[in-house]
Amino acid sequence: MDKLNIDRHISQQYNSALDDLKKEFLEMGGVVEKQIIDAVQSVAEADVDTAQKVLTTEQDVDAREMAIDDLCTQIIARRQPTASDLRLVMSVSKSTRDLERIGDEASKIAKMAIAISESDDVPHGFSELRNLGRQVHDVVDMTLTAFARYDVDLAVEVVSKDKVIDREYDTAMRELITYMMEDPRNISRSMNVIWALRALERIGDHASNISEQIIYLVKGLDVRHQSADEMVQQLNQE
Amino acid sequence: MDKLNIDRHISQQYNSALDDLKKEFLEMGGVVEKQIIDAVQSVAEADVDTAQKVLTTEQDVDAREMAIDDLCTQIIARRQPTASDLRLVMSVSKSTRDLERIGDEASKIAKMAIAISESDDVPHGFSELRNLGRQVHDVVDMTLTAFARYDVDLAVEVVSKDKVIDREYDTAMRELITYMMEDPRNISRSMNVIWALRALERIGDHASNISEQIIYLVKGLDVRHQSADEMVQQLNQE
Numbered sequence: 160m161d162k163l164n165i166d167r168h169i170s171q172q173y174n175s176a177l178d179d180l181k182k183e184f185l186e187m188g189g190v191v192e193k194q195i196i197d198a199v200q201s202v203a204e205a206d207v208d209t210a211q212k213v214l215t216t217e218q219d220v221d222a223r224e225m226a227i228d229d230l231c232t233q234i235i236a237r238r239q240p241t242a243s244d245l246r247l248v249m250s251v252s253k254s255t256r257d258l259e260r261i262g263d264e265a266s267k268i269a270k271m272a273i274a275i276s277e278s279d280d281v282p283h284g285f286s287e288l289r290n291l292g293r294q295v296h297d298v299v300d301m302t303l304t305a306f307a308r309y310d311v312d313l314a315v316e317v318v319s320k321d322k323v324i325d326r327e328y329d330t331a332m333r334e335l336i337t338y339m340m341e342d343p344r345n346i347s348r349s350m351n352v353i354w355a356l357r358a359l360e361r362i363g364d365h366a367s368n369i370s371e372q373i374i375y376l377v378k379g380l381d382v383r384h385q386s387a388d389e390m391v392q393q394l395n396q397e
Numbered sequence: 398m399d400k401l402n403i404d405r406h407i408s409q410q411y412n413s414a415l416d417d418l419k420k421e422f423l424e425m426g427g428v429v430e431k432q433i434i435d436a437v438q439s440v441a442e443a444d445v446d447t448a449q450k451v452l453t454t455e456q457d458v459d460a461r462e463m464a465i466d467d468l469c470t471q472i473i474a475r476r477q478p479t480a481s482d483l484r485l486v487m488s489v490s491k492s493t494r495d496l497e498r499i500g501d502e503a504s505k506i507a508k509m510a511i512a513i514s515e516s517d518d519v520p521h522g523f524s525e526l527r528n529l530g531r532q533v534h535d536v537v538d539m540t541l542t543a544f545a546r547y548d549v550d551l552a553v554e555v556v557s558k559d560k561v562i563d564r565e566y567d568t569a570m571r572e573l574i575t576y577m578m579e580d581p582r583n584i585s586r587s588m589n590v591i592w593a594l595r596a597l598e599r600i601g602d603h604a605s606n607i608s609e610q611i612i613y614l615v616k617g618l619d620v621r622h623q624s625a626d627e628m629v630q631q632l633n634q635e
């Protein structure tokens with residue numbers, strides 16, 4: 160091979176490593192997305208089998224997190240990426256942690272489903288749980304799409320939708336506390352619903368974190384600790 | 398300068414960048430450690446001024462997180478570290494996120510202190526809170542020492558102590574729920590204590606995450622998702 164061909168060969172290997180990284184990340188995203196759907200269904204239908212499935216998937220998610228981190232380190236050590244390529248590697252390295260935590264929170268919800276299924280009564284807060292579950296799944300789905308398409312506008316939308324989720328979570332929480340005060344015999348059971356709601360709220364936060372990383376990777380801007388409005392302002396200044 | 402001197406000069410710059418990174422990380426650790434102490438004190442003494450101090454420090458912590466991330470990317474792009482140097486950069490990049498979250502959880506505790514101070518009664522669970530607060534501060538302190546000294550044994554000890562914290566958190570939580578059932582008028586107030594306990598438990602988890610990164614950076618082993626016993630076994634096999 161002449162020099163030009165060797166260069167082209169190396170550059171193809173390099174691009175394919177970055178493509179692999181993106182692909183692995185999106186695949187892991189698909190796995191945890193399914194975990195959210197299953198976890199919410201397992202709670203809503205007191206379905207222990209589906210809950211067990213969520214718990215079993217945890218090991219797969221952990222293994223994927225470690226494999227992606229390994230890939231990140233290898234790409235940096237061997238390919239010495241700079242600029243936007245380096246930002247891709249760094250943001251994937253941070254965001255896999257968020258994906259893994261999303262899986263973790265889904266597992267917590269599945270455990271609550273098992274606890275809830277062991278009692279006869281249906282505790283209050285189920286419709287709130289289902290409603291919040293749907294919204295949280297939506298933002299995770301939007302996040303993965305934003306990553307796949309490098310879509311900054313969609314990433315900003317996730318951050319702003321997460322604020323709506325936080326408010327709905329607060330409302331649901333206040334309702335549950337009122338309910339517990341009215342019927343203290345239900346406190347233990349209601350606490351399971353509270354933990355599941357809390358886990359959903361956390362999943363929204365992780366989707367928001369990943370979306371901030373997407374903005375960083377596409378635009379090179381660190382927009383963490385900003386509101387969606389501040390982000391739009393900063394992005395418009397560019 | 399001759400070639401040897403230029404090389405030496407570059408290598409000194411390189412080492413000093415890595416030293417700066419370690420220093421910045423430990424300084425940020427010191428700031429969030431103080432936040433934990435203040436947050437727990439603000440709850441235990443219903444001290445609103447100290448609680449406000451914790452909340453004000455949040456911006457400093459956020460700025461430090463972003464500065465450290467910036468330093469990590471710069472070191473990778475300009476110095477192209479490999480092997481243990483690259484592991485240092487990657488693990489610091491992951492661990493600053495944990496430090497920032499620790500600060501976040503301390504702020505949540507401070508907010509609970511403010512909410513609690515607005516009512517006259519002293520809710521149950523204060524001694525548990527103080528006790529758990531002391532233990533959680535201990536593991537964060539151990540984690541920073543383990544990082545400063547590259548002390549793998551101490552890092553493993555953090556992971557195993559975090560399990561003890563998790564158990565004590567479960568016990569405290571059960572006691573508070575029993576108390577709420579006995580006196581439902583106190584549910585709202587007890588929920589504040591519950592959120593503060595939960596925040597402490599999360600801080601323990603973050604300390605444990607950082608300790609896993611310390612083991613990775615010193616030994617090159619990915620020990621995430623393992624128990625302390627499994628870690629010791631794997632480390633002994635090396």
